[in-house]
Amino acid sequence: MTTWHLIVEATGCPGAENMGIDAALLREARRDAAFLRLYRWSPPCLSFGRNEPARTRYDLATIERLGLDVVRRPTGGRAVWHEHEVTYTVAGPATMFGSLKETYIRVHTLLAAALGRLGVPVELAQRPSGRVLGPGSGACFAAPVGGEIVAEGLKLVGSAQIRERGGFLQHGSILLEDGQNLVTRVTRGAVAAPAATSLRRLLGRRVLFEEVTEAVAAEARATWAGSWREVKVGCTTEDIAHFADPEWTWRR
Amino acid sequence: MSDVPENLHYSEEHEYVKPADDEATYLIGITDYAQGELGDVVFVELPDVGAKFGQMDVFGTIEAVKAVSELFSPVGGEVVEVNEAIEGDPGLVNRDPYGDGWMIKMRIGNPGELSRLLSATDYKQHIGE
Incomplete structure (x- = not known):
C-alpha cells in the first residue's frame, strides 16, 4: 500500500530552494516514496524550462533591472512567472500511475476535480493541431497542450514532468491571479501574449492559497489510495547550490 | 501497432x-x-563524441512536450558520432526513429552485451503488442 506524504508550505521559498526540494523528492520517489507537495514562492520567481535557450530568449538586463529571482527547473517546458499561484508537485515511483501520458492525465484529472470543488468550470484541453511549440517558443502559458487544465479555453494550470531512474515528478502552477505578462516583458522580440486565466478571473473574487491547497489535499486523500501522512521536508545545501548556480540557470 | 524491425x-x-x-x-x-x-520531441541532449558509457548508463535526455526523460545506453562503449541533425530538427525522432532520427553511434566494448538485450519478438511482448 502506498504511503503518501503530504507537504503543505504556506510560507514561500526562493526559487533555488523550491527546485532543490523537488529534486530531493524525486530522489526519494525513485526509492518508492510518494509525495504531494503544495507550495509557493518568496520572493516571486521566473523559472525557465530545463532546455530553454534562456540566454538568447530573455533579456538579462531587464531581469536584473527588475531584480527578479530566476531559476531553471529540472523539468521541461517553457518560462513561468511564479507569484500569485499555488504550485503543486506530485512525485512517486515511475510505475505508480503508468506511462508518462497516463501520469499526466491522472494528476490533471485530480486537480480538475479539486478545482471543481471550488466551483471552477475546468476541463482537460484537447490536443492542438499544427506545429508543437518547442522550448525556444516563449511562455509556458502562451498555449495549452493536450491534457492540460483549461477554463473558458484559457490555460489555468501549467505543468511539466520528469522521469528518471524509476521515479517521476510532475509539478505545475495553479494560477490564483493574472501575471504571466511578466514573461512577455522580459522576452526579447515579439512573443505571443499569454493565453492564461486565473481563479480570480473565473470566480470573480480573490481565492486564497489555503482554499486551493485544502481542496487539492482533500481530493487526493479521497482519490489516491493509501495512507496519508502530513510531513515537512527540506533539501540539501548541494541541491540548493545546484539550482542557485548561474552556470545551470543560464546554461543555454 | 508500433514498428519493431526484426x-x-x-x-x-x-x-x-x-x-x-x-x-x-x-x-x-x-x-x-x-x-x-513521448509525443512530439522538442529537444534531445546528446553526449560529446569520445564520451564512454557502461551498459544502461544514462547517455542523455530527451524532452517531449512537457516531459523530460533519460536516455539509457543499451550497450557499453565509446561515442564515435552524434546525430547533429536532430539538434536542429528534433521531430526526426518522431518521424523516422530508426532512420534519420538515430541519436548516437557507438563503438561497443563487449559484443556479449548484445545478447542481454531483447529481440524484436521479445520487445513486442514487452510493449504488449
Missing part, C-alpha cells in the same frame, strides 16, 4: 541498437513505440 536489438527502456559501419559500431536511438509514448 534485425535490431532492444532494451526494456525502449532504446534500439542497430548495426552500422562495421561489426563493432552501432546506431542507438529510441523505438517507434517510445516516440509515440
